[in-house]
Amino acid sequence: MRPSQPFRPFFALAALDAIIGVLPWLASGGPPTPEWHRDELLFGMVPAVMAGFLLTALPRWTRTAPISRAGRNALVAFWCAGRLAHAGLPAFAQPLSAGFILTFAAILAHRIAATRKSREYKVVALLIIVGIAPLLPAALSPRVALAGTLGLVAIIAGRIVPALSGAYLALHGHEPAPRLPAPVEYASALALAGALAAWCLAIETHGLAGGLAAAFQSVRLLSWRGWQVARHPGLLALHSAYLCLPAGLTLQTLREAGLDVPGGEAEIHLWSTGAIGLMCLAVMASMIRRQTGRPFTNTASATAALAFGATAVPLRLLAQADAGTWLASAVFCWVAAFSLFLAAFGPVLLRPVAAPRSAQPAIPSGAER
Structure with missing residues (x-):
């Protein structure tokens, strides 16, 4: 260790x-x-x-x-x-x-x-x-920070989600999904950068930039075959968190196109609570297991942490229309998620402990890339 x-x-x-x-x-x-x-x-x-x-x-x-x-x-x-x-x-x-x-x-x-x-x-x-x-000025600072963070999420998730999903499929006798061609990945990155830059600078694109980025990110997510790994809570959380990125872009696109989309900041909460918050939980849990040699499984507390983190996302969206109970419920789920994460992994993080023996193989080397 x-x-x-x-x-x-x-x-x-x-x-x-x-x-x-x-x-x-x-x-x-x-x-x-x-x-x-x-x-x-x-x-x-x-x-x-x-x-x-x-x-x-x-x-x-x-x-x-x-x-x-x-x-x-x-x-x-x-x-x-x-x-x-x-x-x-x-x-x-x-x-x-x-x-x-x-x-x-x-x-x-x-x-x-x-x-x-x-x-x-x-x-x-x-x-x-x-x-x-x-x-930066207060009006621009949060948008730039959020856009930059979403870019990092896209890069890091693009490495670890298909790698971990492929490793899980291989462990269960299935063929890993093929990677998207490099030109598609480059186009996806450029489309996302353009959409987030236009959003930061409040440039009206009539939904074109956001729609293109949402389409590319959806293709990227589908190529990772989340439905084949949905039985694993950690992988399901990673795929679900990434889904919030194109979902938020879709809401932005519909609003720019003039449609009456409820919740003026719904995409921001999808990105912050889902694409960032839930993704952080899932990525931290994955890296801890990898670095400490733990098996490709979730403990009850780790699974509960991810479940509460995922539940906080729709609750935060519902709070857009009616704060009241929905907002308090979202806050409760957020606190519960990170509290349970500390309960599951706190001892490992605070001091080195021997990895438990298991008949199941550990996550393959390099999966956190």
Whole structure:
């Protein structure tokens, strides 16, 4: 076991931050300010998940040594400083959040440049976009951060979802799905970038950009054959989370086309609660199992965490029309999801423990790519 691995502290802190981010809801009986909730998700939880995932996966991607324990601890302290400032010194919160994300991006860029893994520069570019978002005007900042984060979700999910799905199918005697041709993947990325850029800048495309991106992302998702792996809770959660990306683009398209779509921010909640929140839960659980040599199965608490995370998505959409009970239910499911995640994986994250023996094979090497 390697207790200095970055995913350990960052995943634990991300889950705690996800819970803390909605505590004002529970304390006041009403939603926190949009700025508080937005910053907790986009500049708190998500960067912690990204740091834990990418810094752990980076040695495999670039064939370099893992980040030192001192370097990891310094980044953890940097992240914590931003969160403490968010709670008590708001004037310093945005610069510290930006500084953490940009420092993390610089570390990745240095490693990538040293090994000439040019395909990874797009990850760095998106991290920089998310990193500069806290410094932008208030009207633009959340959209840029959300768009950059969705781009990272598309890249990371595009690696791990088909890899894990294929591994599961192979373990059960089925042929893995073939990968989409590279030109289709490039077109999908360009269409998504165009749609999110138009959304950020409030450019009216009459639904063309969003519709094209939704179509490409749907083709991409269908190519991973989610219906064949739906019996595995972790894989079902990954596919369901990614479904929220084209679903949100579809809602945006319909609204731009002039149709009366209920919920003026429904796509934002689909993206934030589903494509980001549920995806973070599923990705963290997957990486923990892979890095600790656990079998390709879910414990009861891990399955319950994913179930509550998935349930929070439709409840948050229902709260668009009628806050009341639906909003409180969505908050409860969100808190339950991350609390159960900590119950399932907290002991593993806080201290190294021996992986349990199982007759079932572990997730194949490289699946977190």
